Amino acid sequence: MSLDISFIGILIGSIMASSVPLILAASGELITERSGVLNLGVEGMMIIGAISGFALMVITDNLFIAIVGSMFSGVIISLIFGFLTQSLLTNHVATGLALTIFGIGLSAMLGKNFVGIPGKEFPILFSSLRESIPFFGPILFGHSIVLYFAFALPFLTNYFLKKTKLGLVVRAVGDSPVSASNQGINVTLVRYCCILYGGAMCGLAGAYLSLIYTPQWIENMTAGRGWIALALVVFATWSPIKVLIGALIFGGITILQLHMQAIGFRIPVQFLSALPYLMTIIVLVVISRDSRKIKLNTPTSLGRIFYKEK
Amino acid sequence: MMYQWHYIFFTPFIAIILTILGGGIIFYILGFNPIEALKFYFITPISNLYGLSELLLKATPLCLIAIGLSFCFKSNNWNIGAEGQLTFGAIVGGGVALLFYNQEGFYILPLVILAGAIGGMIFALIPATLKTYFNTNEILVSLMLVYVSKLLLDYLVVGPWSNPEGFNFPETRQFSDSSRMPLLFEGLRIHAGIFLALAAVMLSWFILYKTYLGFQIKVSGLSLKTAKYAGFKGKTMILVVFMISGACAGLAGVGEITGPIGQLHRMISPDYGFTAIIVAFLGRLNPFGIIFASLVVALTYLGAETAQIFLQIPKYTGQVFQGMILFFLLASDYLLFFKVKILNLKKNELRH
Numbered sequence: 112m113s114l115d116i117s118f119i120g121i122l123i124g125s126i127m128a129s130s131v132p133l134i135l136a137a138s139g140e141l142i143t144e145r146s147g148v149l150n151l152g153v154e155g156m157m158i159i160g161a162i163s164g165f166a167l168m169v170i171t172d173n174l175f176i177a178i179v180g181s182m183f184s185g186v187i188i189s190l191i192f193g194f195l196t197q198s199l200l201t202n203h204v205a206t207g208l209a210l211t212i213f214g215i216g217l218s219a220m221l222g223k224n225f226v227g228i229p230g231k232e233f234p235i236l237f238s239s240l241r242e243s244i245p246f247f248g249p250i251l252f253g254h255s256i257v258l259y260f261a262f263a264l265p266f267l268t269n270y271f272l273k274k275t276k277l278g279l280v281v282r283a284v285g286d287s288p289v290s291a292s293n294q295g296i297n298v299t300l301v302r303y304c305c306i307l308y309g310g311a312m313c314g315l316a317g318a319y320l321s322l323i324y325t326p327q328w329i330e331n332m333t334a335g336r337g338w339i340a341l342a343l344v345v346f347a348t349w350s351p352i353k354v355l356i357g358a359l360i361f362g363g364i365t366i367l368q369l370h371m372q373a374i375g376f377r378i379p380v381q382f383l384s385a386l387p388y389l390m391t392i393i394v395l396v397v398i399s400r401d402s403r404k405i406k407l408n409t410p411t412s413l414g415r416i417f418y419k420e421k
Numbered sequence: 422m423m424y425q426w427h428y429i430f431f432t433p434f435i436a437i438i439l440t441i442l443g444g445g446i447i448f449y450i451l452g453f454n455p456i457e458a459l460k461f462y463f464i465t466p467i468s469n470l471y472g473l474s475e476l477l478l479k480a481t482p483l484c485l486i487a488i489g490l491s492f493c494f495k496s497n498n499w500n501i502g503a504e505g506q507l508t509f510g511a512i513v514g515g516g517v518a519l520l521f522y523n524q525e526g527f528y529i530l531p532l533v534i535l536a537g538a539i540g541g542m543i544f545a546l547i548p549a550t551l552k553t554y555f556n557t558n559e560i561l562v563s564l565m566l567v568y569v570s571k572l573l574l575d576y577l578v579v580g581p582w583s584n585p586e587g588f589n590f591p592e593t594r595q596f597s598d599s600s601r602m603p604l605l606f607e608g609l610r611i612h613a614g615i616f617l618a619l620a621a622v623m624l625s626w627f628i629l630y631k632t633y634l635g636f637q638i639k640v641s642g643l644s645l646k647t648a649k650y651a652g653f654k655g656k657t658m659i660l661v662v663f664m665i666s667g668a669c670a671g672l673a674g675v676g677e678i679t680g681p682i683g684q685l686h687r688m689i690s691p692d693y694g695f696t697a698i699i700v701a702f703l704g705r706l707n708p709f710g711i712i713f714a715s716l717v718v719a720l721t722y723l724g725a726e727t728a729q730i731f732l733q734i735p736k737y738t739g740q741v742f743q744g745m746i747l748f749f750l751l752a753s754d755y756l757l758f759f760k761v762k763i764l765n766l767k768k769n770e771l772r773h
Contacts, residue, residue: 151560191748201751204499204560208698209751213744219737330737335568342561381576388565392551399557 116246122366124249128324130362131261132157132316136340137354138264139312144344145272146305147285149414151207152192154337155214156310160185160317162218165328166225174233178318185314186307188214193306197299203414219330230326255323257315268351281305285410288417298417313337335388342391346398348408364390430710433703436750437717443745453732461731462724472723474609478681479722482673484618484715486697488625489669491706492662496638497645500663502548502563503670504694506541508570510671511678512577513540515685518600519582519593529599534675541671542664544570549663553656578685592686602680614676621669626708638662670694691722699747718743
């Protein structure tokens with residue numbers, strides 16, 4: 112395995128591919144958290160997206176329906192969370208955990224008949240350019256449309272939050288629901304929308320795994336990526352662009368770990384596999400050490416229940 | 422919010438009934454006769470002595486872990502990595518048991534149990550210390566450590582600790598009889614670990630309701646500001662509740678490997694650490710409520726296994742049931758609190 116320039120290009124391309132589910136899920140969760148809702152059900156919503164995307168692909172043989180369907184199923188499952196936390200005012204942490212446990216169980220149940228079915232090849236864009244340009248080819252071209260969307264998403268999210276009126280509303284609701292409510296904003300409605308949007312993005316992230324990244328259905332195939340996405344939001348101190356950077360770092364560790372295993376690095380496989388999780392902890396420590404920095408960016412009412420007296 | 426104590430113990434029953442109804446609907450959608458499926462799920466597994474013993478066997482670790490978690494949750498510390506603490510406790514306890522694999526002696530089992538508790542405690546101290554000194558989010562850290570501990574266990578049973586005579590199976594040697602929990606009845610798997618769980622229940626009730634520490638824990642859970650104002654040492658308390666919780670999870674892990682399993686391998690726990698979170702909530706973070714809740718949730722494990730055998734329903738329905746229980750529990754709380762409030766208002770209006 113030579114470390115020539117084209118190999119590095121391919122390596123970067125594969126790092127980008129492995130960071131896509133993290134970017135999608137974390138960007139979705141970021142909007143949810145910015146509106147003041149802490150949804151710990153990311154893992155559950157992702158795995159539901161993964162199975163429903165794969166199942167729809169097998170049943171309809173149409174990848175477009177599969178992708179849209181996975182997002183729709185993410186919305187449906189996050190609606191449970193939304194209804195409980197927003198309408199029935201339940202504790203965000205407990206409800207999110209229930210969502211994850213429920214989602215993992217339900218996905219395994221629904222996916223029973225889809226284990227071992229081979230996936231379908233997902234169309235990639237600009238595949239001819241990928242081969243013809245030496246270094247930038249594998250980086251810029253030959254990816255699925257979902258990857259391009261994922262890499263645009265943090266910038267879109269940033270624009271939405273900082274430059275649009277609706278973005279301001281979301282931030283206001285997350286920072287001070289009472290003032291927002293007094294301004295005539297329907298806090299519950301805004302939060303519902305943000306939760307459902309987060310669900311859609313998590314569903315898409317799951318579908319990326321089961322349709323594009325490793326095109327097949329494996330039980331529990333998200334393997335903690337949902338939780339890493341949650342950690343990424345903290346890592347990014349709730350800023351969308353930093354989500355992108357963080358996701359690339361984690362994607363990099365995942366790919367690096369695979370390559371180290373492949374070239375027979377003299378460290379047990381399990382230690383390399385533990386790297387992304389250990390890295391998450393280390394990053395959290397580094398980021399959270401400065402409590403002022405965290406406080407400055409954290410949505411002030413994150414995870415708090417808002418109830419409007421009628 | 423009005424919080425009348427008898428409702429606190431009433432809502433879990435509503436949640437259970439709703440879960441059973443919800444389960445019936447799911448079975449119907451899957452194409453089974455719901456009544457028959459529910460019978461296989463909730464009645465068949467405990468209709469004989471062996472089944473009852475299995476129920477207690479599964480309830481034991483759930484109860485132990487949930488008791489530990491109740492300390493964390495009561496004081497607003499979200500330890501959701503009990504599965505990792507269970508695994509690490511089992512690793513440390515199992516390591517000690519392996520040291521004595523060819524020896525017998527009355528002192529071995531207590532040593533193994535102690536090692537397991539200490540292992541879980543140490544592992545729980547990681548998120549606790551990081552939370553107190555670096556302000557990190559304990560939810561994420563404790564959860565990441567679950568994956569780390571499982572990979573460590575995997576490494577040990579495949580690599581250095583694998584049975585030299587085991588044909589490269591991913592498992593360690595069998596523990597000696599002195600490292601095994603004594604069985605309570607001939608032919609049944611229920612073992613002395615259940616007394617550990619009962620002792621934990623008693624002890625936690627005593628600590629929570631009869632000591633100053635318990636008072637501090639409860640106050641911090643209700644209002645952190647009040648706790649600070651009262652001068653409670655918040656940091657020490659975080660460390661203490663995590664240590665209690667980790668020790669309980671470690672005990673549960675050791676109970677599993679010295680009880681029904683008898684060695685270390687990859688699958689020492691069917692996610693007891695996560696399910697115990699539901700047990701803790703269903704039991705209302707109350708020591709005696711947790712006993713009841715652990716039996717109910719253990720039944721979902723057994724039912725899932727029975728349903729898999731008799732009806733070929735995948736055993737993951739267990740997790741679906743567990744998720745539903747927590748959903749319905751959280752939801753039914755609201756319905757009770759707020760109905761009560763509205764009715765009272767109306768009464769007052771009538772009077773005036």
